[in-house]
Amino acid sequence: MPCGGCTRLLPDPAFAQKNLSLLSLGWIKELQAINRTDRYIDLGSCVSLNGVLALPNIPALDPLKKALLTIGSASIRNRATLGGNICGRDSFGSAFPALSAMEATVELRSAAGTQWLSIHDLVGQDNLPAIPAGSFLDRVRVPLRDWEHNCIVRKGPGLLPGDTNITLTIVANIEKDAISEIHIVLTGRQLVRNRALEMRLTGKKLPLPAKESENCHxxxxxxxVEAGLPAGQAIAVADSVRAFLVDLSGGAS
Structure with missing residues (x-):
């Protein structure tokens, strides 16, 4: 099994019983590379989470950096890799909703060659993680597009991804006192994204009527709830969506 920092595997009490052979990719220089152009930044899959956080001020990366800061302690982030966070097979890592909202693409490598995919192609029809068998993540490409308004909300007791941890990412831009674009992505075991809601909000004049915020909630x-979240968590994230829209209305200019 290929792995980066192994921070998902080591805390797993069942890991020692699985008798797996691990192939560490963490020291492959190509997978640690970071390259920037005028339009995007490429992050190697084995760049550590702290490595991403240490990048100079790049406003386009703000949502991703906020998401990474919710993950574990500094020592865990120093070992954990971006690719490892993305490629969980039992649940989505906290970086995934941010990258989804930011419309990132990923390069996968297999014996057949390489291919570029939308990060959404790593989500199955059941909205569960679906990493293609026999492939590993080579790099992540993030568009250098600023999101003036963004928030990350993580709820759950654990430091590592799992069923009890969920992460909400919202990014939005405003033009001429109207929402020009908004993406709302929630992940835990499943990915939740209501594109019909996003389309309905796009173009809406600000401030939003209170009824509109309640309808979005x-x-x-x-x-x-349809995705199987416990009622308490579902209400909490819906409250966060409503609060973001209220704040967005107050920040319109």
Whole structure:
């Protein structure tokens, strides 16, 4: 099994019983590379989470950096890799919703060659993680597009991804006192994204009527419950969506 920092495997009490052979990719220089152009930044899959956080001020990376800061302690982030966080097979890591909202793409490598995919292609029809068999993540490409308004909300007791941890990412831009674009992504065991809600909000003049914020709260709550979130968590993330929209209305200019 290929691995980066192994921070998902080592805390697993069942790991020692699985008798797995691990292939460490963490020291391959190519997978640690960071390259930037005018339009995007490429992050190697074995760049550590702290390595991403240490990059100079790049406003386009703000949502991703906020997401990474919710993960474990500094020592865990120093060992954990971006690719490892993305490629969980039992649940989504906290970087995934940020990269989804930011419309990142990924390069996968296999014996057949390499291919570029939308990060959404790593989500199966059941909204569970679906990493293609026999492939490993080579690099992540993040568009250098600023999101003036963004927030990350993580809820759950654990330091590592799992069923009890969920992460909400919201990014939005405003033009001429209207929402020009908004993406709302929630991940835990499943990915939740209500694109109909996003389309409905796009183009809306600010401030939003209170009824509109309440309708969005209801719709996202419904999506979260349908995805199997416990009622308490579903209500909490729907509350966060509503709070973001209220703040967005107050920040319109």
């Amino acid at each position: 209801h719709d996202f709550l419904e999506s979260a």
